[in-house]
Amino acid sequence: MSQTDPSAPIAPIALSCGEPAGIGPELAVKAAKLLTGDIPFFWIGDPRHLPQDALYEEISSPAEALEVSRWALPVLRHDFPEEVRPGKPSLENAQSVIDVIRRAVALVQSGEASGLCTAPINKKVLKDGAGYAFPGHTEFLAHLGGVEHEVMMLACPELRVVPVTIHIPLKDVPAQFNPELLEATIRVTAADLERYWGLSRPSIAIAGLNPHAGEGGAMGNEELEWMIPLIERLRKEGFDLIGPMPPDTMFHARARANYDVALCAYHDQALIPIKTIDFSGGVNVTLGLPFIRTSPDHGTAFDIAGKGVADPSSLIASLRMALDMAIAAARKGRG
Ligand SMILES: NC(=O)C1=CN([C@@H]2O[C@H](COP(=O)(O)OP(=O)(O)OC[C@H]3O[C@@H](n4cnc5c(N)ncnc54)[C@H](O)[C@@H]3O)[C@@H](O)[C@H]2O)C=CC1
Numbered sequence: 001m002s003q004t005d006p007s008a009p010i011a012p013i014a015l016s017c018g019e020p021a022g023i024g025p026e027l028a029v030k031a032a033k034l035l036t037g038d039i040p041f042f043w044i045g046d047p048r049h050l051p052q053d054a055l056y057e058e059i060s061s062p063a064e065a066l067e068v069s070r071w072a073l074p075v076l077r078h079d080f081p082e083e084v085r086p087g088k089p090s091l092e093n094a095q096s097v098i099d100v101i102r103r104a105v106a107l108v109q110s111g112e113a114s115g116l117c118t119a120p121i122n123k124k125v126l127k128d129g130a131g132y133a134f135p136g137h138t139e140f141l142a143h144l145g146g147v148e149h150e151v152m153m154l155a156c157p158e159l160r161v162v163p164v165t166i167h168i169p170l171k172d173v174p175a176q177f178n179p180e181l182l183e184a185t186i187r188v189t190a191a192d193l194e195r196y197w198g199l200s201r202p203s204i205a206i207a208g209l210n211p212h213a214g215e216g217g218a219m220g221n222e223e224l225e226w227m228i229p230l231i232e233r234l235r236k237e238g239f240d241l242i243g244p245m246p247p248d249t250m251f252h253a254r255a256r257a258n259y260d261v262a263l264c265a266y267h268d269q270a271l272i273p274i275k276t277i278d279f280s281g282g283v284n285v286t287l288g289l290p291f292i293r294t295s296p297d298h299g300t301a302f303d304i305a306g307k308g309v310a311d312p313s314s315l316i317a318s319l320r321m322a323l324d325m326a327i328a329a330a331r332k333g334r335g
């Protein structure tokens with residue numbers, strides 16, 4: 001099954017297990033139970049890591065998930081060296097977590113899966129246990145996809161946000177938030193909002209770096225020195241850009257209605273508003289990749305792992321977004 005053939009049924013979504021000591025395995029089982037095949041997907045991981053009462057069935061190829069997902073969680077088996085204790089990650093399993101992501105990407109690239117949804121990982125465990133050299137999935141997936149300008153976007157029904165710089169210390173933001181990076185982020189974001197969401201000239205709001213967007217140079221100069229000139233140049237090219245906007249006043253309900261996406265200078269400027277507005281409905285999606293990737297907005301939640309109380313809403317929203325993106329890509333005749 002190929003995403004490039006619009007008449008072919010959409011292949012299932014590949015769900016990587018993520019950190020098995022987190023809530024990922026529990027969420028996969030809950031999502032399968034609630035969805036009953038509505039969004040065909042399969043889980044790649046070690047079945048020993050699923051909750052004891054999990055309803056699952058092992059499959060030998062992704063295509064089998066189209067049927068199996070109607071009554072059970074389809075599992076493409078990937079054996080890990082260690083069993084897990086919920087909330088207690090094992091460094092011995094770190095390499096297998098990375099291998100599962102690679103395997104899932106290969107299945108999407110071959111067309112056997114129509115998109116990738118990733119359950120959360122713990123970056124430090126992967127770094128300490130397997131020398132993982134990336135700050136998260138986003139940069140690893142860009143590496144696997146061979147792209148230079150990947151973009152992290154988080155979306156819920158009320159808001160889309162993009163952190164232009166991602167997982168870097170706050171002290172490094174002013175140097176790394178620069179005209180080249182902002183311009184590349186604008187281009188990738190606009191292109192993928194059209195490609196997957198049909199927004200042909202999306203309205204893009206750009207947050208200032210400084211309080212009050214610098215207030216005319218009284219509280220910082222980046223807005224005057226390079227942000228405004230860049231925005232004016234790209235407007236002449238046809239981009240619909242608003243800003244630089246004061247970051248503290250651009251996320252209330254009336255302000256949000258004026259744009260399709262907000263580009264923010266750094267991680268927390270973007271993620272605090274969206275996780276506050278809709279923690280359970282938020283989806284993390286990587287733009288600019290040659291394949292589809294979504295993820296829940298939350299992390300591994302070690303504090304509640306194994307307790308049976310984890311909310312699968314964000315995972316379900318992520319699976320749904322991946323499927324919708326795959327359908328949009330198939331309609332356009334490209335993956
Ligand atoms: N896509 C990914 O791989 C992501 C990974 N992470 C990683 O997760 C780890 C933990 O990060 P934290 O900042 O503690 O955030 P977190 O999202 O794991 O937890 C924050 C709080 O929200 C609760 N929570 C999270 N998801 C929930 C759910 N589905 N249902 C009910 N309650 C839920 C947790 O119990 C905790 O109290 C870190 O290693 C971080 O890097 C964080 C975000 C995304």
Ligand SMILES: NCC(=O)COP(=O)(O)O
Pocket residue numbers: 135136137138139271284295
């Ligand atoms: N704060 C978002 C996050 O940690 C997810 O990162 P990634 O794994 O999607 O790169």
